[in-house]
Amino acid sequence: MELFDLPLIWAFIIGFGIIMYVLMDGFDLGVGILFPFAPNEEARDTMMNSVAPVWDGNETWLVLGGAGLLAAFPMVYSIFLPALYIGVFLLLAGLIFRGVAFEFRFKARTSRYLWNWAFAGGSTVASFAQGAVVGAYIQGFETANGVYVGGALDWLTPFTVLTGLGMLAGYALLGSTWLIMKTEGYLQQWAYKITLPLLLAVLVVFGIIGVWTPFVDEMVRERWFSNLSIIWILPVLTLLCAIQIYRSVRDRKDGMPFVATMGLFITTYLGLVVSRWPYVVPPEYTLWEAASAYESQLFLLLGLLFVIPIVLVYTAWTYWVFRGKVRAGEGYH
Amino acid sequence: MELDPLILSRIQFAFVVSFHAIFPVFTIGLASYIAVLEGLAFKTENPLWVKLSAFWTKVFAVVFGMGVVSGIVMSFQFGTNWSNFAQASANFLGPILSYEVVTAFFLEAAFLGVLLFGRDKVPAGVHLFAAIMVATGTFISSFWILSANSWMQTPAGTELRDGVFYVTSWSEAIFNPSFPYRFAHMALASFLTGGFVVAGVSAWYLLLGREVEANKKALSMCLWLLLFIAPAQAVLGDFHGLNTLEHQPTKVAAMEGNWETSRNVPLLLFAIPDQENQRNLYEVGIPSLASFILTHEWDGEVPGVSAVPVDEQPPVAIVFWSFRVMVGIGLLMIAFAVTGLVLRAGGRYWRTSWFLQGMRFMSIAPFFAVLTGWFVTEVGRAPWLVYGQMTQAEALTPSLTGGMALFTLIGYIVVYALVFSAGVYYLMRVLYVGLEDRDEDEHEAERPKRPFSAAHVPFEIDEDEHHGKPASQGGH
Numbered sequence: 001m002e003l004f005d006l007p008l009i010w011a012f013i014i015g016f017g018i019i020m021y022v023l024m025d026g027f028d029l030g031v032g033i034l035f036p037f038a039p040n041e042e043a044r045d046t047m048m049n050s051v052a053p054v055w056d057g058n059e060t061w062l063v064l065g066g067a068g069l070l071a072a073f074p075m076v077y078s079i080f081l082p083a084l085y086i087g088v089f090l091l092l093a094g095l096i097f098r099g100v101a102f103e104f105r106f107k108a109r110t111s112r113y114l115w116n117w118a119f120a121g122g123s124t125v126a127s128f129a130q131g132a133v134v135g136a137y138i139q140g141f142e143t144a145n146g147v148y149v150g151g152a153l154d155w156l157t158p159f160t161v162l163t164g165l166g167m168l169a170g171y172a173l174l175g176s177t178w179l180i181m182k183t184e185g186y187l188q189q190w191a192y193k194i195t196l197p198l199l200l201a202v203l204v205v206f207g208i209i210g211v212w213t214p215f216v217d218e219m220v221r222e223r224w225f226s227n228l229s230i231i232w233i234l235p236v237l238t239l240l241c242a243i244q245i246y247r248s249v250r251d252r253k254d255g256m257p258f259v260a261t262m263g264l265f266i267t268t269y270l271g272l273v274v275s276r277w278p279y280v281v282p283p284e285y286t287l288w289e290a291a292s293a294y295e296s297q298l299f300l301l302l303g304l305l306f307v308i309p310i311v312l313v314y315t316a317w318t319y320w321v322f323r324g325k326v327r328a329g330e331g332y333h
Numbered sequence: 334m335e336l337d338p339l340i341l342s343r344i345q346f347a348f349v350v351s352f353h354a355i356f357p358v359f360t361i362g363l364a365s366y367i368a369v370l371e372g373l374a375f376k377t378e379n380p381l382w383v384k385l386s387a388f389w390t391k392v393f394a395v396v397f398g399m400g401v402v403s404g405i406v407m408s409f410q411f412g413t414n415w416s417n418f419a420q421a422s423a424n425f426l427g428p429i430l431s432y433e434v435v436t437a438f439f440l441e442a443a444f445l446g447v448l449l450f451g452r453d454k455v456p457a458g459v460h461l462f463a464a465i466m467v468a469t470g471t472f473i474s475s476f477w478i479l480s481a482n483s484w485m486q487t488p489a490g491t492e493l494r495d496g497v498f499y500v501t502s503w504s505e506a507i508f509n510p511s512f513p514y515r516f517a518h519m520a521l522a523s524f525l526t527g528g529f530v531v532a533g534v535s536a537w538y539l540l541l542g543r544e545v546e547a548n549k550k551a552l553s554m555c556l557w558l559l560l561f562i563a564p565a566q567a568v569l570g571d572f573h574g575l576n577t578l579e580h581q582p583t584k585v586a587a588m589e590g591n592w593e594t595s596r597n598v599p600l601l602l603f604a605i606p607d608q609e610n611q612r613n614l615y616e617v618g619i620p621s622l623a624s625f626i627l628t629h630e631w632d633g634e635v636p637g638v639s640a641v642p643v644d645e646q647p648p649v650a651i652v653f654w655s656f657r658v659m660v661g662i663g664l665l666m667i668a669f670a671v672t673g674l675v676l677r678a679g680g681r682y683w684r685t686s687w688f689l690q691g692m693r694f695m696s697i698a699p700f701f702a703v704l705t706g707w708f709v710t711e712v713g714r715a716p717w718l719v720y721g722q723m724t725q726a727e728a729l730t731p732s733l734t735g736g737m738a739l740f741t742l743i744g745y746i747v748v749y750a751l752v753f754s755a756g757v758y759y760l761m762r763v764l765y766v767g768l769e770d771r772d773e774d775e776h777e778a779e780r781p782k783r784p785f786s787a788a789h790v791p792f793e794i795d796e797d798e799h800h801g802k803p804a805s806q807g808g809h
Contacts (some may be wrong), residue, residue, distance in 0.1 A: 053446065056401065056442060060403070060439060060442055062405070063404075063405060063434055063438065064431065064434045064438075066409055067430040067431040067434050068427075068431050070412070070419060070423050070426065070427040070430065070431075071423065071428045071430070071431045072427065074419060074420050074423030074424075075420065077411075077412045077419055077420075077423070078412055078419040078423075079416070080412070081409060081412030081413045081419075082412070082416045082730045082731075082732050082733060085413050085733070085737055085741070086737065087746075088409055088412075088739045089413075089740075089744055091747050092406050095402075096405070096406070096748055099398075099402045100755070100756065103398050104755075109656065116657070147416070147417070148730075148731070150732065151732075152734065152736075152737045155497050225505070246687075266667040291422050292424050293424045293497075293499050293500070295424075295499075296423070296424040296425070296427060296428055296500060299428050299500070299503060300427070301430055302448070303428075303432060304431075304435060307432075307435045308435060314439060314440075314443035315443070318446065321446075
């Protein structure tokens with residue numbers, strides 16, 4: 001009856017959207033996390049300038065993610081958000097504070113330090129909350145008849161705190177390697193200096209998460225350990241990316257650390273996806289059960305095929321306009 | 334005391350959506366105004382248009398920024414507090430809201446940067462194009478969101494099966510019965526808001542004798558616009574009301590404060606609705622006028638609130654009084670627009686100080702009209718969320734407790750109070766600096782490409798700063 005397996009197509013689209021968001025907003029959130037540790041105020045100006053032209057476009061993908069989930073997998077939308085109620089509020093409050101910090105910091109003088117903290121604090125809280133969401137997804141949700149029935153703070157466990165910290169470290173690494181690519185001089189040297197300790201932190205936290213995850217849920221354990229499958233290539237690739245980051249930082253290559261960090265994120269993300277596939281609301285519901293009506297998925301898909309390419313052209317154009325190194329006190333040309 | 338998550342969620346939604354709504358309603362109108370100014374600048378090469386456009390673009394940047402931040406919250410409210418509604422209506426609302434993001438939000442984000450920072454970096458034609466695209470984006474955005482809202486008021490093209498809405502006709506659902514009226518009413522409201530704000534600020538500058546030539550032009554343009562759209566809005570509002578009478582008679586009954594379905598119903602100027610006893614206290618009205626307005630016959634029949642059971646009635650007093658405030662402000666707008674025409678005959682509109690003072694105060698009036706108008710339509714739908722098909726109580730998130738709802742309600746109030754008082758303060762600074770001196774443009778490159786940053790005004794007022802002289806660079 002149905003020509004295509006639309007839920008599957010939509011799972012790829014949403015999955016793609018999520019990793020796009022994580023990579024793109026990840027580096028500008030990471031710059032915010034690193035903000036308080038910057039060498040000086042001038043460096044902070046440059047750091048902020050390096051992400052200012054693109055951060056709001058990046059966050060529009062989050063809004064699209066929310067609306068897209070509602071359209072394609074309403075059950076995910078209507079279980080995750082109630083289950084993560086307090087966490088979602090913290091995420092939004094964080095994003096609001098860091099968003100207006102971009103706007104107000106450059107106008108402020110005596111109150112500038114307040115906007116520094118709003119930017120750093122907002123970025124940190126939002127990043128931690130996103131990591132906790134990932135952890136909560138691995139943990140699974142208490143549901144009955146497609147509705148969340150757990151408590152307000154069920155999501156907050158030692159495991160999700162760890163995934164929250166993992167996301168903080170990961171975004172900070174994306175931020176520092178972004179700065180290596182986009183800045184020069186003493187700021188770039190500082191970014192080089194902090195990248196290896198950050199890499200170490202990421203590997204330690206990701207490593208603990210990786211060892212812990214199979215024990216959180218039996219299904220994940222079986223998927224990884226029942227027989228030695230092809231998916232073990234993913235952690236191997238993650239490790240190769242980490243080695244590549246180390247080598248490119250050692251050899252002072254400007255662009256490679258950022259690219260390799262993106263690779264590290266992508267392989268980790270894929271590892272996460274295969275752990276739970278095809279469950280989108282673990283442990284109960286698969287992507288086919290969580291899907292919206294066929295006509296609705298089709299109606300939106302047809303439009304997106306036309307519109308998204310145009311959107312990608314705008315986005316690429318914006319990055320092109322602001323290409324190259326950001327220099328202190330110079331900004332954009 | 335038991336905390337009721339339903340009432341707390343309703344308060345929360347009313348709070349965050351009211352706060353959000355005032356920003357886009359202004360930017361939609363202002364974006365079109367800027368596009369017109371850019372068009373005039375492009376065509377005539379008169380520097381006055383560039384000056385006006387540059388100034389209003391700064392104001393636009395600040396207000397648009399606040400609209401964006403408060404808008405992100407809105408896209409998650411359905412899921413956090415109204416998850417049953419989200420689950421039930423996703424087949425229609427999901428695609429509609431997604432289309433809003435991809436056809437409007439990205440368009441605005443991309444071209445806003447060019448509009449704000451590209452004047453000297455792209456050809457004049459491209460800059461004008463960017464202004465038009467931003468204005469277009471704001472309209473596309475309101476098209477989708479008003480379609481979604483209108484569907485909740487007058488659902489069509491869908492059928493409810495096992496608690497989930499399925500779309501049977503996309504065109505009937507998108508262009509549902511109340512959508513054309515609501516969209517047109519809101520579009521004019523945006524023009525009125527933009528028009529009165531620009532007129533009011535220009536009037537204030539004229540009172541201070543600042544940049545008289547440019548502000549006179551701006552005031553004149555706005556008065557012409559308002560002269561046509563203020564009365565047009567009244568006519569359109571009447572059509573919208575008749576549409577509501579057809580599809581949501583109880584809402585109209587509440588607007589009129591009419592309890593029993595009857596003929597020769599008076600238009601009430603004053604009354605205190607007493608919901609408990611299903612009657613009004615202290616009525617003052619004009620005989621038969623409500624019948625005439627609604628049916629165009631003096632003895633026409635007007636529906637009554639009591640025709641539906643008490644538990645299906647909206648809170649009449651809120652609807653009744655919100656409607657009166659909205660209409661009152663609307664009449665005041667018409668009066669000011671006509672007064673402007675009368676004063677124009679003698680060429681006095683730009684130097685009659687009582688008129689300018691009046692226009693100055695009218696600049697905030699449209700916001701109250703818009704909010705009360707939305708109170709009428711949203712509260713008047715209660716207790717329904719999707720009219721006649723799903724109640725607010727059914728829509729609530731099942732796992733939500735009163736404590737959780739209270740926590741985030743207080744949280745949003747605190748966050749918004751902090752962020753938006755800073756924003757409004759900053760907006761005042763932009764207005765204070767005004768149109769004069771575009772010296773700082775040469776430093777534009779140092780500014781990040783961000784809405785607020787287009788307005789080169791430091792956050793604090795300088796001790797040594799004087800009228801019209803912009804403060805020096807913040808922090809560089």
